[in-house]
Amino acid sequence: MAHDSKSPLQHEVEMSQEKIDRYGKLNGDWDILHYDHDYCLARGFRGTLAHGMHNMAPAVDLALEKYGKDFYYGGRIEVRWTGPVCPGDVQRTTLDAAGNVHAQVGNTPGAGAVMVGKAVLRGKA
Amino acid sequence: MTRPAEVKIREGATPGTRFEEFEVGAQTPEARFTITPAIIDEYIRAVEGDEKLYAVDGRRAAPPDVLCVYMTSTLYQKYPPIQGMIMCEVAFNYHHPIWRDEDTEVRMSGVITEKVVKKGRQFVKWKGRYVRADGTLLAEVENTVAVPE
Numbered sequence: 001m002a003h004d005s006k007s008p009l010q011h012e013v014e015m016s017q018e019k020i021d022r023y024g025k026l027n028g029d030w031d032i033l034h035y036d037h038d039y040c041l042a043r044g045f046r047g048t049l050a051h052g053m054h055n056m057a058p059a060v061d062l063a064l065e066k067y068g069k070d071f072y073y074g075g076r077i078e079v080r081w082t083g084p085v086c087p088g089d090v091q092r093t094t095l096d097a098a099g100n101v102h103a104q105v106g107n108t109p110g111a112g113a114v115m116v117g118k119a120v121l122r123g124k125a
Numbered sequence: 126m127t128r129p130a131e132v133k134i135r136e137g138a139t140p141g142t143r144f145e146e147f148e149v150g151a152q153t154p155e156a157r158f159t160i161t162p163a164i165i166d167e168y169i170r171a172v173e174g175d176e177k178l179y180a181v182d183g184r185r186a187a188p189p190d191v192l193c194v195y196m197t198s199t200l201y202q203k204y205p206p207i208q209g210m211i212m213c214e215v216a217f218n219y220h221h222p223i224w225r226d227e228d229t230e231v232r233m234s235g236v237i238t239e240k241v242v243k244k245g246r247q248f249v250k251w252k253g254r255y256v257r258a259d260g261t262l263l264a265e266v267e268n269t270v271a272v273p274e
Contacts, residue, residue, distance in 0.1 A: 013173060019171075019173075022170070022171045023171045023172065025171075026128070026129065026164075026167050026168060026171050026194055027129055027193075027194045028128060028129040028130025028131075028133050028135065028194070029133070029135060029136060029206075030135040030136045030137050030138070031136045031206070031208065031209075031210070032136065032137075032208050032209065033209060033211070043209075051212075052212040052215070053190065053193035053194070053196070053212070053215070054171070054172060056190065056193070056215070057172035057173075057174065057188070057190055057193075058172075060188060060189060060190040061174060061175050061178055061188070064175075064178040064179070064188070064189075065175075065178055069180075069181040069182065069222075071189070071219065072181055072186060072189060072219055072221070072222040073219070073220065073221060073222075074219070074220075075189065075217075075218075075219045076216065076217065076218050076219070077190075077216065077217050077219075078214070078215070078216035078217075078267075079214065079215060079216075080213065080214045081212060081213060081214070122218060
């Protein structure tokens with residue numbers, strides 16, 4: 001059943017290397033950014049990076065909660081990744097009444113917004 | 126069942142594609158894969174998805190973003206990935222559920238739409254379509270990646 005409230009929906013999840021590896025095992029990639037901690041530090045990151053699509057998954061869940069089955073037939077989600085989610089980070093994702101998506105890392109100094117975008121029903125945005 | 130690795134070339138398996146090799150307008154070869162209930166289960170575990178959300182009129186459905194793990198299958202067939210490539214933006218239009226109680230054969234095709242150099246970074250944009258074997262459009266995707274020098 002679709003969510004009817006004007007209040008933003010929220011989701012929180014902690015990332016770990018185990019979770020990155022689990023997603024990567026299914027995703028079938030060998031992208032060094034997800035697995036090599038030292039390489040990532042050398043490139044200026046705080047650690048390995050979670051897959052961007054993995055970071056988007058909570059936003060899709062929030063969209064399903066907000067729009068219900070209509071999202072399967074007429075949903076649109078668009079996101080831009082603005083920062084990394086690394087092991088140990090807690091990603092907090094919100095979806096507001098207007099369909100704005102925002103995700104940030106809430107517990108790590110120096111980290112901030114990681115994803116912005118929109119999740120809407122096409123033709124009703 | 127088709128695991129994404131069976132239809133996607135992995136980083137490091139080939140030299141990878143440099144920015145100048147991407148061609149605007151180039152079609153990417155059709156990728157074919159079968160999404161099974163087992164794959165869907167594994168995806169939900171991987172993203173810690175909320176099971177109660179995945180149903181349409183009482184019928185169990187996959188989270189629509191299960192398509193993400195197959196997204197680059199068509200792109201990489203023509204343009205194998207280079208290490209350090211970064212996902213920048215993505216947009217999905219969902220058109221039809223993938224049911225969790227059956228195998229779904231999917232055909233995916235794509236086209237390169239734009240190449241941009243901005244502030245010293247190289248971006249490639251492309252779009253793709255996921256179509257069920259019976260012709261039902263499942264989803265469309267638009268994706269931007271940053272290609273390292």
